[in-house]
Amino acid sequence: MCATEAKNNAELSEYKDVWVFIEQAQGEVAPVSWELLGVGKKLAEQSGGRLAGVLLGHEVGNLTQEIFDYGAELVYVIDEPVLRDYRTGPYAKGLVDLVQKYKPEIFLMGATTLGRDLSGAVATTLETGLTADCTELSIDPGTRLLLQTRPAFGGNILATIVCKNHRPQMATVRPRVMPMPEKGQVRKGEVIKEKLGLKEEDIRTKIIQLVQEKGAAVYLDKAEIIVAGGRGIGSKENFKILEELAGVLGGTLGASRAAVEAGWLGLEYQVGQTGLTVRPKVYFAIGISGAIQHLVGMQTSDVIVAINKDPEAPIFKVATFGIVGDYMEVVPALTEEFRQKLNGTAGREV
Numbered sequence: 001m002c003a004t005e006a007k008n009n010a011e012l013s014e015y016k017d018v019w020v021f022i023e024q025a026q027g028e029v030a031p032v033s034w035e036l037l038g039v040g041k042k043l044a045e046q047s048g049g050r051l052a053g054v055l056l057g058h059e060v061g062n063l064t065q066e067i068f069d070y071g072a073e074l075v076y077v078i079d080e081p082v083l084r085d086y087r088t089g090p091y092a093k094g095l096v097d098l099v100q101k102y103k104p105e106i107f108l109m110g111a112t113t114l115g116r117d118l119s120g121a122v123a124t125t126l127e128t129g130l131t132a133d134c135t136e137l138s139i140d141p142g143t144r145l146l147l148q149t150r151p152a153f154g155g156n157i158l159a160t161i162v163c164k165n166h167r168p169q170m171a172t173v174r175p176r177v178m179p180m181p182e183k184g185q186v187r188k189g190e191v192i193k194e195k196l197g198l199k200e201e202d203i204r205t206k207i208i209q210l211v212q213e214k215g216a217a218v219y220l221d222k223a224e225i226i227v228a229g230g231r232g233i234g235s236k237e238n239f240k241i242l243e244e245l246a247g248v249l250g251g252t253l254g255a256s257r258a259a260v261e262a263g264w265l266g267l268e269y270q271v272g273q274t275g276l277t278v279r280p281k282v283y284f285a286i287g288i289s290g291a292i293q294h295l296v297g298m299q300t301s302d303v304i305v306a307i308n309k310d311p312e313a314p315i316f317k318v319a320t321f322g323i324v325g326d327y328m329e330v331v332p333a334l335t336e337e338f339r340q341k342l343n344g345t346a347g348r349e350v
């Protein structure tokens with residue numbers, strides 16, 4: 001081992017603990033933060049470090065208890081008026097300062113709109129690596145490196161990426177990819193408060209107004225039942241057949257990229273690698289072949305019901321229940337059966 005390598009190894013060994021960024025807006029925590037605390041706990045156990053939550057915002061102190069309940073042993077908090085609403089500059093500065101002072105070995109963030117923006121800014125400032133959209137995280141028992149697995153080359157292979165020479169090892173994970181952990185008993189932990197050291201005059205970005213998006217929002221990643229259609233549905237008009245089923249079950253519609261590209265449903269309905277990752281209780285895949293790029297977005301659903309006229313369609317490999325047939329016959333029959341069984345007890349949330 002050369003002297004530079006030895007120095008580098010000594011510097012890297014100063015980095016300990018697993019950190020999870022607790023994303024919040026107006027005091028409401030993004031559920032992906034709890035999911036990350038779940039996986040973070042396992043990583044901390046494997047690496048021998050402590051699990052910490054990192055919380056930035058204004059008047060957010062009431063959230064620390066919940067962070068402990070999800071398994072964190074300590075919480076770093078910067079609570080200041082300039083952090084009330086998210087802005088890249090001050091949030092990135094807060095996290096970079098904390099990392100430089102407390103040296104975490106691993107730093108996880110949700111691959112949300114905010115998390116994608118913030119993680120990139122933090123990683124580039126710290127000159128460390130960042131693996132986006134990981135689907136698996138574990139510790140290599142030999143090297144103690146974080147194994148960051150994610151789809152690569154259009155989703156056709158899974159690549160495992162390591163960050164050997166820089167710290168922290170940073171990764172983002174999409175909502176719903178990791179299971180939601182059980183909230184533990186009420187626990188105690190250590191709260192470490194820090195200052196941001198920025199005044200409003202120092203910040204170039206100003207928030208003039210927050211405007212809530214209008215229209216019927218589609219919260220596919222929170223839906224418990226999704227009735228998704230693909231190219232096999234054939235037309236926008238035919239999606240009404242799926243809408244009927246979704247209505248009876250109180251579910252929401254979803255789509256493959258082929259159906260979105262055909263203009264049958266909006267992009268907000270797309271499930272898969274370039275759409276949303278979903279984890280509903282029941283996922284109906286209707287007229288969807290089961291390309292890997294679609295599967296990565298839905299294969300962890302509790303129950304998958306595939307309806308396809310091709311018995312060889314790859315979707316049947318991940319399906320809990322498979323029905324080979326023309327959806328135009330199968331779906332109306334299912335809808336009627338559910339309607340009678342449920343007797344109008346389910347709500348219409350299409």
Ligand SMILES: Cc1cc2nc3c(=O)[nH]c(=O)nc-3n(C[C@H](O)[C@H](O)[C@H](O)COP(=O)(O)OP(=O)(O)OC[C@H]3O[C@@H](n4cnc5c(N)ncnc54)[C@H](O)[C@@H]3O)c2cc1C
Pocket residue numbers: 154155229230231232233255256257258259270271272273274275276286287288289290291292293294297307308309310313325326327328
């Ligand atoms: C980089 C990259 C990213 C991508 N991201 C995504 C993504 O996020 N999400 C996504 O979905 N795709 C994505 N794709 C596209 C993906 O590779 C597939 O092309 C796409 O998922 C196919 O959609 P589909 O299953 O609806 O269509 P097809 O593959 O054409 O399948 C249609 C299916 O319908 C069945 N069918 C036809 N008629 C009927 C009928 N009457 N009754 C029952 N079944 C019928 C057929 O047997 C067939 O299996 C991506 C591709 C790339 C390269």
